[in-house]
Amino acid sequence: MVTRSDVARLAGTSPAVVSYVLNNGPRGVAPETKARVLAAVERLGYRPNQLAVSLRTSETKTIGLVVPDNANPFFAELAREIEKVAFEYGYTLFLANAGDDVEKETGHVRALLDRRVDGVILIPSHDDVPIADELPRAGTPWVVVDRLLGAHRVAPSQVVSNNRQGGRLATEHLIRHGRSRIACISGPQDLRNTADRVRGWRDALLSARMQPTADLLREVSFGSFAAHDAALEMLDAVIDIDAIFVASDEQAIGVMHALHSRGLQCPEDVAMVSFDGIAASELTFPALTTIRQPVPDLARRAFEQLLAQITHTELEPSPQRIDTLDVELIVRGSCGCPAEGARAESDMVIVPEQRDDAGPVVAVVGSMNLDLIVEVDRLPLPGETVLSRETAARPGGKGFNQAVAARRFGGAVELTAAIGADAFGAQLHSDLLRQGLSPAGIRVDRSSPSGVALIVVDSEGQNTISVAAGANSSLVPADLMSHRTGHRQVDVLLLQLEIPLPTAMAAARQAAEAGSTIVLNASPLSAGSAGALSDLIAMSDVLIVNETEAMTLGAEGESWNARAESLLASGPHSVIITLGEEGAVAATADGTLVQPALQVDAIDATGAGDTFCGVLAVALARGDELGEAMAWAAAAGALATTGVGAQTAMPARAEVELFRARRGTANA
Structure with a gap:
C-alpha cells in the first residue's frame, strides 16, 4: 500500500508538506513543491485514508438516505437524483430501505448515525416518525423530502411537491373532458401528501358542483396490485364511473389492468389521470396523463438545504421550513386528449397557472380551426384539378385568432373552445400552449373531428374558403366558465359566430349577469342567419361588423356613419363598422367616431379583422374610451397586414405602441 511517506520521498519533501497539499492547509505550499507532490500522487496512485481524514476533520463526506420502499x-x-447531486458536491450516498416499517426506519437512521454520516435525508414511511425526536439530540443535520411529517413533529427543513395543487389539476382536467362521475383511488391517508392529493380532488369536484361522495373514494397502499383490486371492487360496486384520479403512477398501472379485465377501454369508457410522472408512465397503453413531480428540483433543494446545515451548524430545528414546489400536468392519452402528435411535442405540459394576472381579463368564447392553405396560380373551375405551388397548415378559427391577438396585446385571456381527439386537435393544443394561452377552457370532443378550413389562394390573392366546423359545433353552454373557479372578474367577453348560437347566447347572459362588457363580432354572417341574431345583438355592448355584414343586418343611410347609427336601433350600445383600407367608423348614443386608415405596406390582410377585435377588447377591458380603443385596434390591425398569415403576423403590444408613437393615429 502506498503511503504518504512514499509520496514525500518521490516528491523530495516531507510527509507534513504532502498533508498540507492534499488538505489545502493549514500552511501554504510553494507552487513548485505543490506541483511535485501532485505529480507524485498521480504516479504512485496514492489515495488518502478517508477514515483517518474523517477522524481529523469530523467529516466523513457521506450522506444517509432512508426511503419507504426502494x-x-x-x-x-x-x-x-439525490445521489447525482451528492456526487456533484463530493459526497457518497448510503441508501437504506425502510419497507414502510417505522421500526425498521428507526433502526436504519440509528445505524447511519453510528456510522457518523454528515447528514440524513429522510422520506418518511408514515406521518408519525419517532426518530424525529432523536435526530436533534444527536446533533446530525437532517431534512425531510417528498412526505411531510405529522403536524406534531418538527424537522429543520422539509421539501415537498404541491400535492393538493396536483390533485386539483388532475381532476379539473378530467372535468374539462366532460367527465361527471370522477372517482379517486388514493394511497394511505395517514400520509399528508396522499391526504392533500385527495383534498385537491375534492376541491375540483366541489368547484364544479359535483359531490365527492364516499363511494367514489378508495384508500389502499401504494402499489399496483392493491390498486388493481380496489379498482375491480369499485367498478363492480359503483355505477357510471367515467373517470378516475389515481394517486400514483404505479397504482395507475394496476387500475389500467383492472379496466381491461372488465372490458372497459381507457379513455373511451373510463378516463384516467395519475400522479408522480415516473418514466414508466409513458409505456402504458394508452400512455398515462400524469401529474409530474419536479424530482430533480426536489432532490437538489433537499440536498442543498442539508448541506447548508452541515456547513452552518447554527441552523435550528424550529421554526421549521417547508418548501412546496409546483407540479405539472403531462398530457398524454389516458385522459382523452389527442394522443397522436403529442409524443412529437415531447408531451404536452400544462403548468398550474399561465395567466397574466396583471392584465385585464378578456374571455373569448369561439372557434378553433386548423387552416389548410393551398396556394395555386389560379382558382380551379368546377370539375378541374389545379396543381398547388405551396401548402401550409396553420392554426386559425376566429375565436383562437382573436384570443391570440388579445394575449399579445397584454390581456389575461381565457379561451373557451372545443377541438377533436385527432392529429389536428393535437396540433391546435400545442399551438395554444406556444401562444402562452391556458388550455383550461379547451374541451376535447371524442366524437367529432377538429374544425378545418380549406383555403385555396391564387396568385392575385383571391381565395375560396370551405369550413368544416367539426368540434366547434359541439361547444355547449355547459362548457362555459366552469374552468374559471377562483379567477378574477371577466372585464370583457368577446364573441363571434363560428359556434352554436345557443352557446353564444348563454355566454352573453352569464357575462351580463356578472357585469362584464360584451363585444360581439357578428361574423361570419349570412342573410339567412341575421334574423336569429336579434337577441344576441340586443345584449351586446359593442357590435363589430364589416361593410358586407352591416348591410346584411339591414344598415341604412347614405354614409357609413349613418349606417352605423341605424344599427343602434337593434340594441347595442355601440356599433363599429370596419372598412378595410378606409379605416373604421363607430356610432354611439353620443354621436359618431371616425378612425382613419393607417397607411402601411400591406402584404396579407387575413388576420387584420381578428386582430382589430382582440386588441379592441383588451383596450376596453383596461378602461379606454371607445375612440382610444379603436385607435389601438386600428394600429394593431394595420401592422397585422404587413406579415403573412393570421396569428403569425399579429403584433405584440410593444410593436403597436412604437407604431403609434412614430406614426400617430387620429380619431374624430
Missing part, C-alpha cells in the same frame, strides 16, 4: 419506481428515481 421497489417503488418513484422513490428509485428520487434516490437517483
Whole structure:
C-alpha cells in the first residue's frame, strides 16, 4: 500500500508538506513543491485514508438516505437524483430501505448515525416518525423530502411537491373532458401528501358542483396490485364511473389492468389521470396523463438545504421550513386528449397557472380551426384539378385568432373552445400552449373531428374558403366558465359566430349577469342567419361588423356613419363598422367616431379583422374610451397586414405602441 511517506520521498519533501497539499492547509505550499507532490500522487496512485481524514476533520463526506420502499419506481428515481447531486458536491450516498416499517426506519437512521454520516435525508414511511425526536439530540443535520411529517413533529427543513395543487389539476382536467362521475383511488391517508392529493380532488369536484361522495373514494397502499383490486371492487360496486384520479403512477398501472379485465377501454369508457410522472408512465397503453413531480428540483433543494446545515451548524430545528414546489400536468392519452402528435411535442405540459394576472381579463368564447392553405396560380373551375405551388397548415378559427391577438396585446385571456381527439386537435393544443394561452377552457370532443378550413389562394390573392366546423359545433353552454373557479372578474367577453348560437347566447347572459362588457363580432354572417341574431345583438355592448355584414343586418343611410347609427336601433350600445383600407367608423348614443386608415405596406390582410377585435377588447377591458380603443385596434390591425398569415403576423403590444408613437393615429 502506498503511503504518504512514499509520496514525500518521490516528491523530495516531507510527509507534513504532502498533508498540507492534499488538505489545502493549514500552511501554504510553494507552487513548485505543490506541483511535485501532485505529480507524485498521480504516479504512485496514492489515495488518502478517508477514515483517518474523517477522524481529523469530523467529516466523513457521506450522506444517509432512508426511503419507504426502494421497489417503488418513484422513490428509485428520487434516490437517483439525490445521489447525482451528492456526487456533484463530493459526497457518497448510503441508501437504506425502510419497507414502510417505522421500526425498521428507526433502526436504519440509528445505524447511519453510528456510522457518523454528515447528514440524513429522510422520506418518511408514515406521518408519525419517532426518530424525529432523536435526530436533534444527536446533533446530525437532517431534512425531510417528498412526505411531510405529522403536524406534531418538527424537522429543520422539509421539501415537498404541491400535492393538493396536483390533485386539483388532475381532476379539473378530467372535468374539462366532460367527465361527471370522477372517482379517486388514493394511497394511505395517514400520509399528508396522499391526504392533500385527495383534498385537491375534492376541491375540483366541489368547484364544479359535483359531490365527492364516499363511494367514489378508495384508500389502499401504494402499489399496483392493491390498486388493481380496489379498482375491480369499485367498478363492480359503483355505477357510471367515467373517470378516475389515481394517486400514483404505479397504482395507475394496476387500475389500467383492472379496466381491461372488465372490458372497459381507457379513455373511451373510463378516463384516467395519475400522479408522480415516473418514466414508466409513458409505456402504458394508452400512455398515462400524469401529474409530474419536479424530482430533480426536489432532490437538489433537499440536498442543498442539508448541506447548508452541515456547513452552518447554527441552523435550528424550529421554526421549521417547508418548501412546496409546483407540479405539472403531462398530457398524454389516458385522459382523452389527442394522443397522436403529442409524443412529437415531447408531451404536452400544462403548468398550474399561465395567466397574466396583471392584465385585464378578456374571455373569448369561439372557434378553433386548423387552416389548410393551398396556394395555386389560379382558382380551379368546377370539375378541374389545379396543381398547388405551396401548402401550409396553420392554426386559425376566429375565436383562437382573436384570443391570440388579445394575449399579445397584454390581456389575461381565457379561451373557451372545443377541438377533436385527432392529429389536428393535437396540433391546435400545442399551438395554444406556444401562444402562452391556458388550455383550461379547451374541451376535447371524442366524437367529432377538429374544425378545418380549406383555403385555396391564387396568385392575385383571391381565395375560396370551405369550413368544416367539426368540434366547434359541439361547444355547449355547459362548457362555459366552469374552468374559471377562483379567477378574477371577466372585464370583457368577446364573441363571434363560428359556434352554436345557443352557446353564444348563454355566454352573453352569464357575462351580463356578472357585469362584464360584451363585444360581439357578428361574423361570419349570412342573410339567412341575421334574423336569429336579434337577441344576441340586443345584449351586446359593442357590435363589430364589416361593410358586407352591416348591410346584411339591414344598415341604412347614405354614409357609413349613418349606417352605423341605424344599427343602434337593434340594441347595442355601440356599433363599429370596419372598412378595410378606409379605416373604421363607430356610432354611439353620443354621436359618431371616425378612425382613419393607417397607411402601411400591406402584404396579407387575413388576420387584420381578428386582430382589430382582440386588441379592441383588451383596450376596453383596461378602461379606454371607445375612440382610444379603436385607435389601438386600428394600429394593431394595420401592422397585422404587413406579415403573412393570421396569428403569425399579429403584433405584440410593444410593436403597436412604437407604431403609434412614430406614426400617430387620429380619431374624430
